[in-house]
Amino acid sequence: MSELLASWQDRIRRAAAAKTPLRIVGGGTKDFYGQELMGEPFETLGYTGVVDYDPTELVITACCGTLLADIELTLRGGGQMLGFEPPRFGAAATLGGCIAAGLSGPRRPYAGAARDLVLGVRLLDGRGDDLSFGGRVMKNVAGFDVSRVVAGSLGTLGVVLEVSLKCQPLPKVEASRVLELTADQAIHRMNEWGGQPLPLTATCYYDGRLHVRFAGAQSAVAAAVAEVGGTPLPDAEVFWSSLREHGHAFFSGDGDAPLWRLSVRPTAPFTDLGGAQLVEWGGGLRWLKTRADTDPARLRAWARQHGGHATLFRAADKSAGVFQRLDEPLMRIQRELKAAFDPDGIFNRCRMYPDF
Secondary structure (H helix, E strand, O other), rough: HHHHHHHHHHHHHHHHHHHOOEEOEEEEEEEEOOOOOOOOOEEEOOOOOOOEHHHHOOOEEEOOOOEEEHHHHHHOOOEEEEOOOOOOOOOOOOOHHHHHOOOOOOHHHHOOHHHHHHHEEEEEOOOEEEEEEOOOOOOOOOOHHHHHHHHHOOOOOOEEEEEEOEEOOOOOOEEEEEEEEEEHHHHHHHHHOOOOOOEEEEEEEEEEEEEEEEOOOHHHHHHHHHHHHEEEOOHHHHHHHHHHOOOOHHHHHOOOOOOEEEOOOOOOOOOOOOOOEEEEEEHHHHEEOOOOOOOHHHHHHHHHHHOOOEEEEEEOOOOOOOOOOOOHHHHHHHHHHHHHHHOHHHOOOOOOOOOO
């Protein structure tokens, strides 16, 4: 492995000297996400394996090219899981791509986001330097937490080599229920439940039906089911997996329609935004399939009005910009981070924003 990393460092330094852009590639299952793909492919699948895993410590450290499915299989053997329930979007999904994309699944509001569970990262920066941040233990970090900044940076700051993640125990019992409600009623219920000590782990509202998942001790789950009511969800594991991997009918139909991801306050009202909607995360995540004539500026204004932002998650035409533009003070921080880690701008150029 040391020879492989040495060759990677050499290639990065040569690319920096020539100002040659590099496109970091793992399994390629999230190539659709972000702005245009630019640069020579820099493949990371050769650096694989679990570096350290002790179930008693609730921490796993693994290499970037390790398949996400293998990570989850290893954790399951220890009676644990990745709490943020990361989507794979394909069997070739890797740990490095998971952290670079920073995406989380249905459990995110109740167990934490990907960035919340990253304890440490090791990466190669734009100078070819081998850097480590954070650690392999659960403790508070003094100063600027670089590990969390790397999560969701889409490879623009460097090549992620290794990641240490906090794990969570597998739940003893799970139960899912379905309720027939209007959109307004569903959002009210989800917010109401969020203020109660219920063992919630996922919610989803679509087409007049609110789906809810509970997990934990037998007594807690039984009490929650009795309080919430509804009917049992058939094939619950299949349903929640289809939601996580976008195999659900909402995502699989109308494949050419632009798919937007609106992150807002959970209390934001259900609003006709010009297309079909699916609501997750207790009301805080609104998936929207728009018509061709939908105005992106209107969507982003609505999301900002309700405390969040709108991302063009999948689309053939990305001229509207994938990510909502940050206010200038935050954009300045983004540019300074990019300059500090990748001064020659070689990594995943323009993947997040067209101007850097």
